[in-house]
Amino acid sequence: MLLRTVTVSFAVLLSTFVGAASIEERTSLDLEERSFNLPGLCLKPEKRREWRSLSKRERADFLGAFKCMTKKQRNGKLSPVARPTDIPPVNPNSSFMDDIVYLHMDLNHWVHFTGLFLPWHRHYIHEFQRTLRKECGFKGTLPYWNWALDAADTEHSPIFDSDPHSGLGGWGNPEDDYQINDGALGDAIFNYPVPHRLRRRYTLQAFLTKNGSPFYTNPSINVNETYTQAEVDKVRYGFRGDFHGMQSYLEAFQGMHSAVHNVIQGDLTGLCPKGSNVTVGCTPGPKWTPNDPFFFLLHGMVDKIWSDWQNKHPENKYAFEGGSVQMIQNTTIFNQYPTGAPPNLHYNSVVPMAGMFPDTRVKDVMSTKKGKLCYVYV
Numbered sequence: 001m002l003l004r005t006v007t008v009s010f011a012v013l014l015s016t017f018v019g020a021a022s023i024e025e026r027t028s029l030d031l032e033e034r035s036f037n038l039p040g041l042c043l044k045p046e047k048r049r050e051w052r053s054l055s056k057r058e059r060a061d062f063l064g065a066f067k068c069m070t071k072k073q074r075n076g077k078l079s080p081v082a083r084p085t086d087i088p089p090v091n092p093n094s095s096f097m098d099d100i101v102y103l104h105m106d107l108n109h110w111v112h113f114t115g116l117f118l119p120w121h122r123h124y125i126h127e128f129q130r131t132l133r134k135e136c137g138f139k140g141t142l143p144y145w146n147w148a149l150d151a152a153d154t155e156h157s158p159i160f161d162s163d164p165h166s167g168l169g170g171w172g173n174p175e176d177d178y179q180i181n182d183g184a185l186g187d188a189i190f191n192y193p194v195p196h197r198l199r200r201r202y203t204l205q206a207f208l209t210k211n212g213s214p215f216y217t218n219p220s221i222n223v224n225e226t227y228t229q230a231e232v233d234k235v236r237y238g239f240r241g242d243f244h245g246m247q248s249y250l251e252a253f254q255g256m257h258s259a260v261h262n263v264i265q266g267d268l269t270g271l272c273p274k275g276s277n278v279t280v281g282c283t284p285g286p287k288w289t290p291n292d293p294f295f296f297l298l299h300g301m302v303d304k305i306w307s308d309w310q311n312k313h314p315e316n317k318y319a320f321e322g323g324s325v326q327m328i329q330n331t332t333i334f335n336q337y338p339t340g341a342p343p344n345l346h347y348n349s350v351v352p353m354a355g356m357f358p359d360t361r362v363k364d365v366m367s368t369k370k371g372k373l374c375y376v377y378v
């Protein structure tokens, strides 16, 4: 018992230094692995597979469960914690899925461009999978989208499939606010920021649409230049021991994560539906992006890249650092703190889920094969 107390205190002490640790110190944090002491054995990890390697039936299972969530009653557990002023209030006439989306809206400023980005989205999509199973009978495992396969010609990728049961649907109708009307979710209603159907608009020069924002220093590039296989490999095989560098590159305004959100536009990039604007509770941003099932496939890929990186070198495995305060007021301050300003996060920092899912701690999601997580990407 005494030994356990000492180990835990040591872990806490050690973890408080993570933010400012040098590479040598970070490497020494591998020691922490031994004190994680997570319950549960992961002998048979689940396999998360690329969308196209799923059978038609497996795709329909995922999309059917997703659709079921959009029709299911709220469970009453949503309890916003960050309460930013730039999102609409909770809509009592919304769905269980809408509450899961609201959770992402509520925590937008805490989980993007901070050290929580990777751990939070790992936990979020894992809990979403668990909820799909529990609430809507999902039998499978969360799929991911290897966007590099589609970098050359995203517009015509077979992943945009119209099948009413197994298809993710295609691009939206320009005459109708780019709302889609095909695929398994073509008629699903999403209530944030205002009730609407999913919208998608293929946009190769999406950075040009940012209205001269100084965060887009090279706005005329085609977004697909950033999510090629070579770019993906640069992240997962580079940045040895450098969590901060790896996350900064992956999450950059003109990096692959942002680019993939932006090439699809519409809900996935957080645009306001037609007819809504600031006066009816809509300011655009990475808020209701989980409306689109592509969000979960896309973040599966982000998580896979992190996982591949973690498995590449021993010093990557438990590397973690980052601040808790998003700094996107201007480019100068952002360039200083692309993954958040102090107070710094550490292994024991809370990964909040606003009542919808259980909160967890960073250390609980540092490995995909420890504690409550037990999966690999294939």
Ligand SMILES: [Cu+2]
Pocket: 104, 112, 121, 286
């Ligand atoms: Cu997000």
